[in-house]
Amino acid sequence: MQHLGQMLANGLAMGCIYALVALGFVLVYRAVAVINFAQGEFVMISAFFGVMAATLLRLPLALSYFVVFLAMAAFGFIIQRLTYYPLRGKPHLTVVICTVGLHIVLKNGARLLWGPYPLSFPSFFRREPMEVMGILIVPQTLFIIGVTGSLFFLFYLFFKKTMMGYMMQATAQDPEAARLMGIRVDRIIALTFVLNSLLAGAAGLLLGPIFLVTTDMGGAVLIKAFCATIIGGFGSVPGAVVGGVFLGIVEILAAGYVSTFFKDGLAFGVIILILLLAPQGIFGEKVAERA
Amino acid sequence: MVLLFLFVTMIATGAFAVNTIRIGFIVPLTTANALIGWGMQHGAALAVKEINEAGGIKGVNIELLSEDNADTNAIAVNALHKVSASKPVALILGSTSSQTMAMSPIIQKAKIPTLIEGSSPKLTDHGNPWFFQPRVTDEFAAIAATRYVVQHLKKTKIGVFHAAEEFGLSTAPVIVKTLEELNLKPVAVVSAPSSDKDVSAQLLQIKNAGADAVIAWVLPAPGVLLARQMKQLKINVPLMANPIFAMPQVLKLMTPEDRADVYSVTDTVPDQDTDPAAQDFVKRYKERTGIMPDLLAAISYDSVKLLAKVIREVGTGPEAIQKALREGKGYRGVANTYTFDEKGRGAWRVMVVDVSGAGLKVLTTVSR
Numbered sequence: 001m002q003h004l005g006q007m008l009a010n011g012l013a014m015g016c017i018y019a020l021v022a023l024g025f026v027l028v029y030r031a032v033a034v035i036n037f038a039q040g041e042f043v044m045i046s047a048f049f050g051v052m053a054a055t056l057l058r059l060p061l062a063l064s065y066f067v068v069f070l071a072m073a074a075f076g077f078i079i080q081r082l083t084y085y086p087l088r089g090k091p092h093l094t095v096v097i098c099t100v101g102l103h104i105v106l107k108n109g110a111r112l113l114w115g116p117y118p119l120s121f122p123s124f125f126r127r128e129p130m131e132v133m134g135i136l137i138v139p140q141t142l143f144i145i146g147v148t149g150s151l152f153f154l155f156y157l158f159f160k161k162t163m164m165g166y167m168m169q170a171t172a173q174d175p176e177a178a179r180l181m182g183i184r185v186d187r188i189i190a191l192t193f194v195l196n197s198l199l200a201g202a203a204g205l206l207l208g209p210i211f212l213v214t215t216d217m218g219g220a221v222l223i224k225a226f227c228a229t230i231i232g233g234f235g236s237v238p239g240a241v242v243g244g245v246f247l248g249i250v251e252i253l254a255a256g257y258v259s260t261f262f263k264d265g266l267a268f269g270v271i272i273l274i275l276l277l278a279p280q281g282i283f284g285e286k287v288a289e290r291a
Numbered sequence: 292m293v294l295l296f297l298f299v300t301m302i303a304t305g306a307f308a309v310n311t312i313r314i315g316f317i318v319p320l321t322t323a324n325a326l327i328g329w330g331m332q333h334g335a336a337l338a339v340k341e342i343n344e345a346g347g348i349k350g351v352n353i354e355l356l357s358e359d360n361a362d363t364n365a366i367a368v369n370a371l372h373k374v375s376a377s378k379p380v381a382l383i384l385g386s387t388s389s390q391t392m393a394m395s396p397i398i399q400k401a402k403i404p405t406l407i408e409g410s411s412p413k414l415t416d417h418g419n420p421w422f423f424q425p426r427v428t429d430e431f432a433a434i435a436a437t438r439y440v441v442q443h444l445k446k447t448k449i450g451v452f453h454a455a456e457e458f459g460l461s462t463a464p465v466i467v468k469t470l471e472e473l474n475l476k477p478v479a480v481v482s483a484p485s486s487d488k489d490v491s492a493q494l495l496q497i498k499n500a501g502a503d504a505v506i507a508w509v510l511p512a513p514g515v516l517l518a519r520q521m522k523q524l525k526i527n528v529p530l531m532a533n534p535i536f537a538m539p540q541v542l543k544l545m546t547p548e549d550r551a552d553v554y555s556v557t558d559t560v561p562d563q564d565t566d567p568a569a570q571d572f573v574k575r576y577k578e579r580t581g582i583m584p585d586l587l588a589a590i591s592y593d594s595v596k597l598l599a600k601v602i603r604e605v606g607t608g609p610e611a612i613q614k615a616l617r618e619g620k621g622y623r624g625v626a627n628t629y630t631f632d633e634k635g636r637g638a639w640r641v642m643v644v645d646v647s648g649a650g651l652k653v654l655t656t657v658s659r
Binding site for chain 1: 320321322323325326328329455481482483484486487488489491492493495496499512515516519522523524525540544546548
């Protein structure tokens, strides 16, 4: 039982990371109906910003986090202006391909800027685990779970209860109609990218201390976060979190009880099964195509 | 326009290049394995610099044609094609065993003498007569590592953790077989792809099986995470691994807690080799890069120097180089002493080191 509890705790932590990145997918999709395939690289850039602030500039860790968030907000705005904004109004496929290109540019740019070597990123917390009912939990893991839960709650409220959230959804569903309703569509889109970048910033800062910071770290979570988004239902905030946590737990249980070698194959097999039963995802809704 | 095109093509293919002896060098300069790739690049480049400063090979300079394999088979093969277009007299592959196997058929067809830094014994087992392995094989190293854990650390319940790539898959059976020869069975054998960041499921299997030691055969970056996660799961047993923990650039990523009770089996620890040539290499490498060289940097250095020696003696003909490498005995490099057997394997000594302390401590040396 303890063994199962330990695996569930670790799977939950990994699942929260996938959920955080998946939330970023959902945020952009809900606002501009585009899948941002550079989302993983946003996470990676944030982690490198963190390393620069903490080790190169030698800022106190709390100040480093604040500086990273400022930098990521600016980064998100600049990326939106350079990539999405010139392509607004163009077919969705064009924009999606642009995000794929952005993923490649950011990854290679990071290599040129920070080099190919993995780097370490300090944590607020000690590395020694705490023992809770026989389950060993590293403090950083609890922090990840707590932050993910809080952000999920905040975003859920944001989309359901705030005017800005409604405006973002209106912009995603029909930018022209939204514009006619008086919504400043361009500003909403810019804000979306900034918020997305901040979300990725949080993911990078949470992930950096537990794994090494490398230019490949974004890719490692991107595919799984994308799958989490699909499992949960594309565009659904609760779905992103449920999908992420589900995937994190399934893959660790597959490794622990079935086969470490076929872990990924088993996890994705379960995903395929779910999609066969619920093609729109667990929380997804069928959306009629626009005329 | 046609003439301009032809002119540009000739420039690109080096038709007007100054006469040099070209050695191709395919190595991971990006991705997580750049951690070892750049060391190899610096080691090879240092050797080339020294040879050229001393007048080259009979007055002709060596040109090192470096290409990145991006730790991917397809890109490694592309890099090989690109390098081959410049007609190198020899190749050095600082690539993992998976990529080396992918390049093998092309090299065999092209008949290029090739020094390979991958450690899988399959690289020389599969019969490419143009491959020479100046690196201790995983088979030799794994046997030494396993015997040390059982006979010196007195452990009997061994958990085996291996990478799900070729070098890990081929080494795990060697560890198991060695344990069987010592009348033991592993309590758990688990694997993980090198791209996995969280290996807690695998480690929990080892912990629940009651392991009193872990033998791991993994890549450097995953190895750091493995050592760390073992401590986080309170798996406080000795961890013996392949040479990854003997590499200075890997140790920089580890805290003293991560390094506690960790051992590595390695071809060499360059800064602890008392040979004057090795000490000189360490000094010049550190002046060039600011860090201590690891074994792969030393092997890359030796590979270039060995090729230069052979080419100086027999010329640049591929068959002559191949024959000279095969028949040469006891070339003393900075990493090892090389004598290539009929399969092309050339290094026959490993060291077991304790990485717990401030520096590496050589515990024992195992030779053929």
